[in-house]
Amino acid sequence: MPISEATRALIYDRCYVGGEWVASDSNESFAVTNPADGSEIAQVPAFGSAETERAIQAAHDALPAWRQKTAAERATILKKWHALVMEKQQELGELMTLEQGKPVAEAKGEIAYAASYIEWFAEEARRVYGETIPGLQTSQRIIVTREPVGVCVAITPWNFPAAMITRKVAPALAVGCTIVVKPASETPLTALALAALAAEAGVPAGVFSVVTGSAKAIGKVFTESELVRKLSFTGSTAIGSLLMEACAPSVKRVSLELGGNAPFLVFDDADIEAAVQGVMDSKFRNAGQTCVCANRIYVQKGVYADFVEKLTKKVEALKVGNGFDEGVVIGPLISESAVEKVEEHIADALAHGGRIVCGGSRHELGGTWFTPTVIADGTQKMLCTREETFGPVAPIIAFDTEEQGIEFANATEFGLAAYFYSRDLGRVRRVSEGIEAGMIGINTGLISNATAPFGGIKASGLGREGARQGIDEYSEFKYLCIDS
Ligand code: ADP
Secondary structure, three states: OOOOHHHHOOOOOOEEEOOEEEOOOOOOEEEEEOOOOOOEEEEEEOEOHHHHHHHHHHHHHHHHHHHHOOHHHHHHHHHHHHHHHHHOHHHHHHHHHHHHOOOHHHHHHHHHHHHHHHHHHHHHHHHOOOEEEEOOOOOOEEEEEEEEOOEEEEEOOOOOOOHHHHHHHHHHHHHOOEEEEEOOOOOHHHHHHHHHHHHHHOOOOOOEEEOOEOHHHHHHHHHHOOOEEEEEEEOOHHHHHHHHHHHOOOOOEEEEEOOOOEEEEEOOOOOHHHHHHHHHHHHOHHHHOOOOOEEEEEEEHHHHHHHHHHHHHHHHOOOEOOOOOOOOOEOOOOOHHHHHHHHHHHHHHHHOOOEEEEOOOEOOOOOOOEOOEEEEEEOOOOHHHOOOOOOOEEEEEEEOOHHHHHHHHHOOOEEOEEEEEOOOHHHHHHHHHHOOOOEEEEOOOOOOOOOOOEOOEEOOEEOOEOOOHHHHOOEEEEEEEEOO
16 A cells, blocks of 8 residues: 555654653564555554553653643643644544555544544633532632542544544643553554654643553553553443453542444434435444444334335445545455454344345455445344444334334443434424433434533443533542631
8 A cells, every 4th residue: 555655754663651752661562454455554562561650650740740731831732732633634544544444535534523622622621610609608618629630541442543532632631631542452553643743732741641552451550550540441341341340449530432332213204315314424434333333223114115225225335445545435344353243243133034135245355345234124133233233234123103213222231322313393302302322313423523522321331522521521629618
């Protein structure tokens, strides 16, 4: 794959710790590969416990000076970081496509989305307000201030190599916390490039470090360290639950963005064309590998046949290929095991009465490409109604009444995103109140943006990212009771 010189210049093969680019103590490293062809892009350090402890120590040492800066000073540095990321949007996008596979246009979109969190929290940095409360006695004043939580750590996944970093790091820095990030081993290069740009913007040494290597070893140090006050994690529910348990002995704060299993409901009264487009937007972004992707599509009986036909036409038109090729909208899946999971879900759907309308198998390109798939005649017995498929498969299940639609939507342990299409105002109110989810898209398939609180309920997690609520996650409230 031809990589431009400017993109190559953003590839770092060292971790960024305490303001320096460092190798692992043993000099061991691991390969970062291109999911499109398996070729090696770079080697990054395989950090163990000792190196991770030093990164945390650096964050601890950098904390006093960083938290004492004025909000305006922190905001100015964050704004500079935002500007540098946007200046390098093309190069960072190409780097992301190299290590993650998503088409360049989509990767550039993620860079803008990632940068929007930095901009938003640069603005919010100036509004980390406290409050005063009338006292119980004449002589008493009650004042509530916010202070930074302290040293934070974050563990992030491979599906959004840039945005999952900035929406944790930017609010942490805005409030005055310092942070050490361990990106997914599949996609550490985007994270390291973001750290380099943060340093260029003036983020002081130790305030934001990136460590790469064994998730288990690094995760253990993160959760056991007495210096760390908070852990923020985005990934699977199984690992999130383990990390929460590991944080319990030292009572660290945790924010968890975990698995989803988003239902997408289309009611009889919906604008069908718009609903079809909504599914395309929500289901096929990143080849179906996002935690807010529609995982189960429920269509009311009156419009079912029409909907399946219209959706299938659009799905058949999706261009599959290398993310660097013109017009490609579906890149390779991240790994062979991701493809195997998709195949398992399809086989299970067929065993439970599902019917393949289009796709259904690996793509002729080979590798980890998968043909976008529509499965009709689905039932609630199918595995894909209970588990995230994380691939380009759209299972469609018919439902009868509004109550049944809500019942199907809620028949899951997860509660991240949900979507529904209806033009009936009463129904919009009833269904949005009836569905158990942290975020609901109503007549839209696109809900993520920096100004809104992103997060889930039930097994989908704790806490919110983005919006003003994102600031709360990195703040401690201190209550002062003043009497004279
Ligand atoms: P995904 O299926 O999205 O890869 P994971 O939960 O497996 O979800 O991974 C998300 C992040 O968690 C990655 O950075 C991964 O390296 C990290 N991770 C995986 N296992 C552990 C663990 N035992 N402790 C800490 N982090 C882990």
